[in-house]
Every structure is written in C-alpha cells, then in structure tokens.
Amino acid sequence: MTDYKMRPVEGTIHFDGAQATKGFNFNKMCFSFNNEDARQAFLADPEAYMEKFKLSEEFKQALRDKDLNKLLELGGSIYYMAKLAGIFGWNMQVIGGMQSGRTTEEFQAYLDSQGRGKTTNG
Amino acid sequence: MTDYKMRPVEGTIHFDGAQATKGFNFNKMCFSFNNEDARQAFLADPEAYMEKFKLSEEFKQALRDKDLNKLLELGGSIYYMAKLAGIFGWNMQVIGGMQSGRTTEEFQAYLDSQGRGKTTNG
Amino acid sequence: MAKIIGGITTSHIPAIGVAIDKGLEDTPYYRDLFAIYPPIREWLNEEKPDIAVLFYNDHGLEMWLDKKPTFAIGCAPEYENADEGWGIKPIPPVTGETELSWHIVNHLIENDFDPTVCQDIKVDHGATVPMTLLWPNHTYQGIKVIPVSINCERHPMPKPSRSYAFGKAIGDAIRCWEKDAKVVVLGTGGLSHQLDGPRAGILNGDFDNYCMDKLVSDPQELCKFSNVDLIEKGGAQMVELAMWLAMRGALGEGIPEERLRNYVSPISNTGVGVQLLIPKD
C-alpha cells in the first residue's frame, strides 16, 4: 500500500486533489478574470459576482479581507488567485509581502538578501 | 525508425492526425450541433452556418450533396457527423446504407445476415 | 480496505437508451438483449456496491478535438449529461466520489500514467446508457460513479495493451484505498461494429465471442492486437474493446468466474455483448 499524502512543507499548502475539490468554485471565479468584462463586473459588484459563483461565506469573507493565506487554506490555487492582482493592482512582491507578513519593501529586501551576489554570467 | 502509417483497411478511412487536421472546421461545426439552437440556425440557413465555420467549398458541396463518404474523405469524424442525424432525421441504419451504397432495408438485411442466429444467452 | 466485487461489460449504444425510453424492451427485436439485465440487476441488488468505476468513451459531447485526452478521469462531485444532437433524453446527474477519484489519480501519476484530470465534465451516452441499464428508474442515483474515459475516436488511440495496463493500475489503486467500500467496475461499448464509410455495417460474432472468452481466461492474448487488427476483425468501432480491457485489468491477474454472458447481434449496427465477471479473492 502506498501513502499518497504529500510530505508537509512549512509555510506551504500543497494544492492537491483535496484542496482543488474544496476550492473549485473560487478558482472557477478567478479563472473567469481572464476576461476584462468579468473583472469589471466583479469590481462593480463583488458580492453579486461571488454569489454567482456560489462561493461559501468563508471564501467570501476571506476575499473581502484580502486574506490570501486564508484563501489558499480554503482551496485557492495561486495560479488563479494571481488574476486578482490585475483587479487590485498588486504585483508579485505585493502579494509576496501580504502572504509572508512583510511590507512590500521588506519582501523585496528578503528576496534581495537571498539572491543578489549569486549572479553567474557568460 | 518506426513507421506510423496505419495499415489500410478497405472501405475504411482511419480518422488520424492528418484527417483531423483537414477536417477540423467541419468537425467543429458538427460539434456545435450538440446545441438545439445551433441545429435550428443551421436548418434555417445552411450556407450562412457553413460559412461561419469557414468550411471549404469542397466540404460545403459534400454536405449539400449529403455525401457522407466524401465528408469522411475530407476529414470528417463519424462521431461529430453522427450529429447530422438529428438534423436530417437519419438513424444509424440510414447512415449505414448511405455510406455502403444500400437502401436502408438492404443495409438492415446485411446486418441481419451477419448477426442473427449467433445469439448466446444465459 | 476497498474491494472490487465484480466487473460488468455492456454495450452503451444509444439505440438501447432509446428502446428503454420508448418501453421496447419486450419487443422481438430487443427481447433477447434485455433478458440479461434482470439477473445482473439482481446480483447488484444483492451485492450492493457503493461505487462504480465506469470506463467509457466520449462520442463528441465533452472531449472535443480542441483538447482530446487519451485517458481522462472524473474527480467531480457530480456529472451532468446533455443533449448530444440526435435525441437521447438527458437524465438527472450521476453522483461522483471525489476521494477515491483523487486516490486513483495519485496512484496513476505515481505509476507513470498521464491522465487528464476532470473536475467539471459532462458525460455522454457512453456513461449514461450503462447506468440506466444497470440501475433503472433513476436508482443509479444511489451509487457513486467515477467515469473514466478512453479516446476511441481519433487515432492514435491507446494500444489495447496500454488500456489494459491503465485498468490494472486503477484496480491496484482501488484495492489499496483505505476506506471500506464495495466497488464494481464497468467496461462499456463494443463489440464489433463500424459506423463509418463503405464498410459500415460489418459485424463479427465469432470474433466477439472469442474476445469474451479471452477476456475471462487470457486477456494478454487480446493485448497483442493493435487497434488496426481490431478494426480489420470487428470494424472501426471494435476499438471500444479498450474499455473492456481496462475493466478486466482492474479485476487483477487471476482468472475471474464468468457468472453471466449474453451476446445478441445486431442491435442497431452492433454486436452487443454483456458479461458479469466475479474476481477470485
């Protein structure tokens, strides 16, 4: 018998079958944001738009709160959630900061602290 | 080196990659016939409907002629073409006859000649 | 642990669905065919499986050429069906079983299969006709279903040996699922028929019965066929044997008991086989 449970990694929620099942409606809503009209419809009336995709109250509240970690925990996939960036004017450093409890500047500094100086070129 | 050409079978056009490429627009049109409104739109104005799906003149003429073998030869897939049955009121014995050069009755007799008597039950 | 209690093969041709809709089961044309279903239903009523893993092929409802999977497995809580263009009546949705679905998907990926994983698909008559035949009057809604589709439309199609191996991996996955559940595996479609071209109408009852024999005793023999071999022997749609092989693969290596068999030809343009196989413990 094989154990298919993925080994946990701290600070990471594996987007697996269980998560994908829980988050389906939410991810479907975010998937719709590939379309500009959909983004405008959401911005015009977020509550109605969330209702249209049958989001649970937990999902609705997490999105009202822009609580990205909560959305991940509930079953959000970062690939579809990234489309929220277009709606709210975030970039990946903003999102990174929001999730890791840093300001955008702190997040940028964290990135730089790990990377810069390791450039190999040629 | 492997030869991927499928062995020919008489009276049969293998629906392979080359056929699927040639027949894409036609099959896409037939795929649309899963929808009742689409079937009605086709019936109301077949020429406009074929044009909308950018069918080649060869495909258009074969469909005007209801020449099923020609449609297969051009790249039609029987799975999507079967949806024409709903539009034209054919069943599978009618279609079988049309393709094998038989009346529907002859086609039914051909089927029966091969099958009946081979029943095993229990 | 989950247990596979049996395998059932059955045709899924639309004509059968239409015959049920119209109440034609007891007419001379259909009587011999429908005679087999009451004893199978009786077995199902006695055994009461919790879950059906249903191998079928999509005929142009959901698995369109835009993105056509070789193997696709449903992971949805529910599967709708829909208008297919020629008059079969849609039925209320079948219920899914997401937990076992994902368990199977995990097992398949671990074992180097490359399925397309479906959280939102409609199933066509390939799935709904067998459900209606085996669990009539909407009783199918009492069983959870995992639809698994195999490309039988556009070449290249999976080799018969690959479909068998795919089914075998799914059987292994079911047997290592930690929940107590009784699972029945359905192989639908076939047997000999050809819908397209000048050769339309070919049937091969001898080959069909050979396939049913070997399916029980020695499925490896059937795995030696290429899809063109099958087309030559039983017509272009004989390739639907893929689903029978997948079902048989799921039953495992030992020779199962063949509890029931039926073969009637032609129904519509098809040689229609039905089998009930019980795996040895």
Place this chain on the structure above:
Amino acid sequence: MAKIIGGITTSHIPAIGVAIDKGLEDTPYYRDLFAIYPPIREWLNEEKPDIAVLFYNDHGLEMWLDKKPTFAIGCAPEYENADEGWGIKPIPPVTGETELSWHIVNHLIENDFDPTVCQDIKVDHGATVPMTLLWPNHTYQGIKVIPVSINCERHPMPKPSRSYAFGKAIGDAIRCWEKDAKVVVLGTGGLSHQLDGPRAGILNGDFDNYCMDKLVSDPQELCKFSNVDLIEKGGAQMVELAMWLAMRGALGEGIPEERLRNYVSPISNTGVGVQLLIPKD
C-alpha cells in the same frame, strides 16, 4: 531526417515580458539578465532552426481544472494567446507545425505515454515570453512552434523522472521524423521560486546552479527528486524544473556541450537561469 541542434532553458516569468514591453532591458535591475539573450539570438541567427519544440506550463489560461492534462501537446496550425488578467500584452499568434506534432503524438502513444492532444488551444506567457525573448520584434513568426505543456499547478504532477522520460520520447520522435528540419528544444520556467503562502519569496541560488550543473552532466540525479523534494529545496514553483528535464531528455543520452549559462536572482520573485546546450552528434 530531422535533427535537434540545441536546447535552450529560460525563465518565462511575466515580469520579463513586461520589462521588454516597457523597454527596461538596460536598467540596473534587468541588465545582467538581458545580457545573455543577444549571444543566444546570435546562435539562433546562425543556426536558423526551422522548428521550436517548446515545453511550458499553463498558468490558468487554457488548462483549467475542469479538464487538466498531465501532458498536452499542440497539433494546431496556429496558437493564439490572450489576456491573462494582469496586464501582459497579447502578441500575434505563433505558427504551428502540425505534421511533426502528429508524428510526435504517434510516437508517444506507441511508447505508452498518454498525452492530451490539442488542435485548438491558446498559449499563455509560459510560451509567449520565451518566444519574445529569443525571437524579438515579432521575428518569432518566422519559426514554427510545437507547444508542449506539463501540469505544474495541481498535485499530483508528473514525477521529474516522468517528465524527463516524456522529453526523451519526444526527442526520439523528432530524430526519426523523415523530413529534413533543424529543431531547437526549449525548456522554460523555473528555477527556485515560491509565489504562494507564508513561505513566499524563498530562493535557492546554490540549488539552482546545482540543477543547471546536473542538467548538463547527469540529469538522472535530478530525476531522483520527488516534486516535494523540489518544493523543499527551491519553493513551490521549483517544480517547473519539469520543463528543463523534458528539454534535456529530448537532447538524448550523451552529455551536451554547455555553450552558455546565465543566472540572476532575484528577478521578480524568481531565480532566473538560462542555458544553451548543444547535443553531441
């Protein structure tokens, strides 16, 4: 006969596409990164490949959870791209190469891979950013492209060893295509990055360079990793190494020449590696 003349790895992060759109290539932030592309373009200009086989992953444009392929291969004459929701500009479509696509599909099915076969898909930045980087100013329209996508979003994802084997089978298929054609293989995405969760922002330059070393000399070492191993070492999106492994698989068994390498970190949230590998004859 067709010949694989080289393999190129490159990131496909949207930030790079945006930087090109805005003309930021020569700013301090981007200079080191963009320095590598002129020599690669020079090599491309000299070698003039006819076809690019491009491994990428879809990020939620076309391969939605409804029917998510493990491996998908394009067989279309043309691939559009589209609005992805956060501001990268769509570019004119890339041109396909259906004949080689189908040849590859036939070879894959023959060798027990189970791809989803795509006659009509849109490609996302995973494919368009590399095309724009390597063939700027719309010159990518002069090369035929076969996009091949690998699921890097939802677990279970193909094992690194499976992605390598998949690429290897595609390489074998290319080498046995009877047409004279020069083919370049592109592995896009990676390297270390994590976009999601409290651990967002992790980078691992040492591991990235280790991967680039082993990709050349001993890709089997990388095939020993599970996807969780990669996530631990390089973040949740380190799994995009799948495309690098597929590219390397396509180059064949021998150790290629590493003609060029570049590594800059961070660009956006990512450790960005670029390599040009030339297979030995």
